[in-house]
Amino acid sequence: MRVVTTREELRAARAGLGGAGEVGLVPTMGFLHEGHLSLVRRAAEENDATVVSIFVNPAQFGPAEDLAAYPRDLDHDLGLLAAAGVDLVWAPRVEDVYPAGFDTYVAPGGVADVLEGARRPGHFRGVATIISILFHLVAPRRAYFGQKDAQQVAVIRQLVRDLGLPVEIVACPIVREPDGLAMSSRNTYLTATDRPAALVLSRALRAAGQAWENGERDAEALRTIIREVLAAEPRAKVDYVSVADPRTLAELGTVDPAVGALASLAVRVGAPRLIDNLVLAPRA
Numbered sequence: 673m674r675v676v677t678t679r680e681e682l683r684a685a686r687a688g689l690g691g692a693g694e695v696g697l698v699p700t701m702g703f704l705h706e707g708h709l710s711l712v713r714r715a716a717e718e719n720d721a722t723v724v725s726i727f728v729n730p731a732q733f734g735p736a737e738d739l740a741a742y743p744r745d746l747d748h749d750l751g752l753l754a755a756a757g758v759d760l761v762w763a764p765r766v767e768d769v770y771p772a773g774f775d776t777y778v779a780p781g782g783v784a785d786v787l788e789g790a791r792r793p794g795h796f797r798g799v800a801t802i803i804s805i806l807f808h809l810v811a812p813r814r815a816y817f818g819q820k821d822a823q824q825v826a827v828i829r830q831l832v833r834d835l836g837l838p839v840e841i842v843a844c845p846i847v848r849e850p851d852g853l854a855m856s857s858r859n860t861y862l863t864a865t866d867r868p869a870a871l872v873l874s875r876a877l878r879a880a881g882q883a884w885e886n887g888e889r890d891a892e893a894l895r896t897i898i899r900e901v902l903a904a905e906p907r908a909k910v911d912y913v914s915v916a917d918p919r920t921l922a923e924l925g926t927v928d929p930a931v932g933a934l935a936s937l938a939v940r941v942g943a944p945r946l947i948d949n950l951v952l953a954p955r956a
């Protein structure tokens with residue numbers, strides 16, 4: 673496994689992977705867990721070579737967010753990636769990605785303005801910019817993202833469609849702890865008291881999923897079911913609850929059974945703000 677830092681090294685190493693084979697890219701911010709590794713394994717299965725990037729991207733953090741405190745452990749990450757059979761890792765410094773004078777950003781549209789985008793202004797502009805740089809430098813055939821960041825997946829799909837980028841976006845299922853908590857690097861911020869309380873997120877989504885299975889098609893009724901479960905956990909402070917069109921993320925009145933919906937939420941449990949979601953899959 674090669675580990676490179678600069679854009680030039682990445683270009684040269686990418687060329688060394690050979691033009692004929694298909695390359696799978698897994699963009700990450702490091703501090704890898706089983707969720708990331710599920711993306712890496714899938715990329716390795718479906719491509720001739722696998723490239724992983726590790727970069728805590730300052731452009732997607734707001735001034736009041738946790739950029740400096742974001743958990744990092746590059747040596748541990750590299751050990752995991754080597755064991756997973758990754759071919760090439762790009763672990764740039766900030767100045768490799770954003771050299772002095774850098775002044776071009778990719779601004780996504782409406783799908784980035786709601787939910788996370790409304791609470792974290794500029795977040796998806798930062799994501800769309802780093803993903804555009806990565807796709808340009810790595811030229812992957814496929815790129816792998818976790819469905820846990822469902823809005824990120826929707827924004828990147830729109831980016832790829834609008835700019836005509838020749839990359840297939842593969843969204844991989846959320847990986848959960850055995851008790852249901854969606855894996856996230858930010859789970860490390862949960863205290864021992866908050867950790868059990870955080871299970872309320874997946875419990876609330878499961879309740880909505882059950883109602884959907886039982887034929888509930890009224891989006892507000894589904895949101896109410898989620899809010900009621902969350903309200904029973906005093907340590908949970910709800911930011912938003914959404915039942916939205918899975919492509920545009922526009923809030924729904926009635927869910928079209930042929931299209932389904934994305935149920936998603938953001939909840940503060942103690943200090944960390946956690947997100948989770950459930951696809952309400954189309955029904956015939």
Ligand code: PAF
Nearest residue numbers: 699700701729799802821
């Ligand atoms: O999901 C993440 O870890 C980041 O948003 C990504 C896709 C690596 C871009 O920085």
